[in-house]
Amino acid sequence: MLKHRVIPCVLLKDWQLTKSVQFKEFRTIGHPKVTSKIYNKRNVDELIVLDIDASTNKSGINFEILADIANECFMPLTIGGGIKSLNDINKLLAIGADKISLNTIALKNPDFIKESSSKFGSQCIIISVDVMKKNGVYTVFNKNLGFCENLSLIEWIKTCERLGAGELLITSVDNDGLECGYDIDLISLVCKEVNIPIIANGGASNPQNAVDVLKAGADAVAAASIFHFTKYTPNNIKEALKEAGLAVRL
Amino acid sequence: MIAIIDYGMGNSSSVKKALDFLNIKSKITSSIKTIKLADKILLPGVGAYTDAIDALHNLNIFDELKEKVLINKSPILGICLGMQLLANSSEESEDKKGLSFIDTKCKKFTCDLKIPHVGWNDIDILKTDSPLFKNIPNHSDFYFAHSYHFDTNINEKTTVVDYGYKFTSSYEKDNIFGLQFHPEKSQKYGLEILKNFGNL
Numbered sequence: 001m002l003k004h005r006v007i008p009c010v011l012l013k014d015w016q017l018t019k020s021v022q023f024k025e026f027r028t029i030g031h032p033k034v035t036s037k038i039y040n041k042r043n044v045d046e047l048i049v050l051d052i053d054a055s056t057n058k059s060g061i062n063f064e065i066l067a068d069i070a071n072e073c074f075m076p077l078t079i080g081g082g083i084k085s086l087n088d089i090n091k092l093l094a095i096g097a098d099k100i101s102l103n104t105i106a107l108k109n110p111d112f113i114k115e116s117s118s119k120f121g122s123q124c125i126i127i128s129v130d131v132m133k134k135n136g137v138y139t140v141f142n143k144n145l146g147f148c149e150n151l152s153l154i155e156w157i158k159t160c161e162r163l164g165a166g167e168l169l170i171t172s173v174d175n176d177g178l179e180c181g182y183d184i185d186l187i188s189l190v191c192k193e194v195n196i197p198i199i200a201n202g203g204a205s206n207p208q209n210a211v212d213v214l215k216a217g218a219d220a221v222a223a224a225s226i227f228h229f230t231k232y233t234p235n236n237i238k239e240a241l242k243e244a245g246l247a248v249r250l
Numbered sequence: 251m252i253a254i255i256d257y258g259m260g261n262s263s264s265v266k267k268a269l270d271f272l273n274i275k276s277k278i279t280s281s282i283k284t285i286k287l288a289d290k291i292l293l294p295g296v297g298a299y300t301d302a303i304d305a306l307h308n309l310n311i312f313d314e315l316k317e318k319v320l321i322n323k324s325p326i327l328g329i330c331l332g333m334q335l336l337a338n339s340s341e342e343s344e345d346k347k348g349l350s351f352i353d354t355k356c357k358k359f360t361c362d363l364k365i366p367h368v369g370w371n372d373i374d375i376l377k378t379d380s381p382l383f384k385n386i387p388n389h390s391d392f393y394f395a396h397s398y399h400f401d402t403n404i405n406e407k408t409t410v411v412d413y414g415y416k417f418t419s420s421y422e423k424d425n426i427f428g429l430q431f432h433p434e435k436s437q438k439y440g441l442e443i444l445k446n447f448g449n450l
Contacts, residue, residue, distance in 0.1 A: 001371065001412065002363075002369050002413055003369055004369075005370065043437055045369070046393075070267075073435075074267075074268060074271070074434065074437055074441065075393070075437055076393050076395070076435045077435075093261055093296060096263050096264045097261075098261060098264070098296070098395065098432070098435060118298060120260075120297045121296060121298060121366075121396075122365075122366050123366040123395040124296055167368060195364050196366075197366075197368055197369070
């Protein structure tokens with residue numbers, strides 16, 4: 001039976017690992033290589049690393065530091081941030097990424113989803129969708145482009161699926177870093193509309209949050225604050241999931 | 251030395267890193283000379299079937315692999331797409347002929363579950379004396395990420411996995427081995443399988 005995954009999601013900014021609150025305040029939380037090594041030791045199901053400066057930085061993707069991280073991982077590794085070409089993807093896979101998360105480029109040029117999934121396979125391409133409420137409506141948000149008001153969330157995730165996305169990483173910007181639990185309404189809405197795996201992200205503060213969002217339809221949970229700022233480890237979450245009758249790898 | 255075939259598709263460095271960790275000598279290569287010298291072959295792969303077969307032909311590796319595996323009987327391990335390339339063909343690209351070491355055709359998932367099949371899933375070990383699965387407990391979890399798969403009805407299967415229905419998650423035919431999951435990304439037991447391959 002396929003297991004629900006518990007995935008630490010770490011952000012890279014100025015060569016440091018960082019954690020955001022609602023995509024605004026940033027706090028440095030450690031060194032990338034050391035943190036990856038700890039997650040590898042803790043036997044996590046997967047690791048997501050997003051370089052949040054790479055899209056806007058002139059220097060672009062920091063392959064050196066990402067390779068350092070990849071060298072510590074004997075688990076699946078997803079890398080995102082600043083990807084602009086198929087060659088970028090090729091280089092990231094070559095240093096040890098298994099999956100690639102696309103955000104800004106997918107919004108600017110949706111055909112890139114198709115090009116990349118045809119070349120590398122759908123299983124390799126995750127579309128990261130950041131969602132923020134505007135006037136009470138779930139709206140696609142992008143750190144570099146702002147609110148994408150002429151694009152309905154549902155329309156966008158269906159487009160991603162149609163163009164070959166293999167998974168969606170759905171992040172609630174409103175809940176990000178607030179440790180108030182996942183946005184259950186958002187995740188259950190998204191899960192009803194597409195038939196590809198959904199990774200819920202944003203807001204987890206305790207194992208019960210993970211139980212709730214997986215029961216609402218998510219396939220996997222990503223989290224950051226909970227592992228950096230609370231007593232809980234990925235295994236604590238998995239134990240709670242097992243207790244709740246959800247399939248996990250322990 | 252294990253030759254990890256580099257045909258420009260995917261995660262050869264992850265496999266190399268895992269073998270380095272295990273102190274198993276290996277080399278990422280697309281050179282025919284190095285392949286000829288190697289005592290074992292590892293064929294990784296992430297991506298599309300057509301591109302992979304084309305790349306193997308363009309680098310003249312396709313025919314070299316046939317000789318190495320079928321005539322010299324060198325052990326070969328195909329991982330994920332690499333496993334599928336050892337079949338006759340795949341529904342992913344009907345007109346591309348695979349290496350045909352295993353007489354079957356890869357299929358697209360037809361179950362109602364979400365595709366791709368991605369994540370950790372537990373395997374049923376059917377062939378308990380398989381050298382690759384030595385010291386691997388039955389029902390261990392391994393990491394899968396794929397949209398096409400091998401049929402269950404091949405004689406060479408050594409393990410099966412259930413996702414909507416059961417399909418072949420690994421096979422073995424003399425010196426020919428294939429794994430649908432990623433041992434290099436499956437932590438402890440994944441590394442154990444690579445160690446077993448190194449010890450063949």
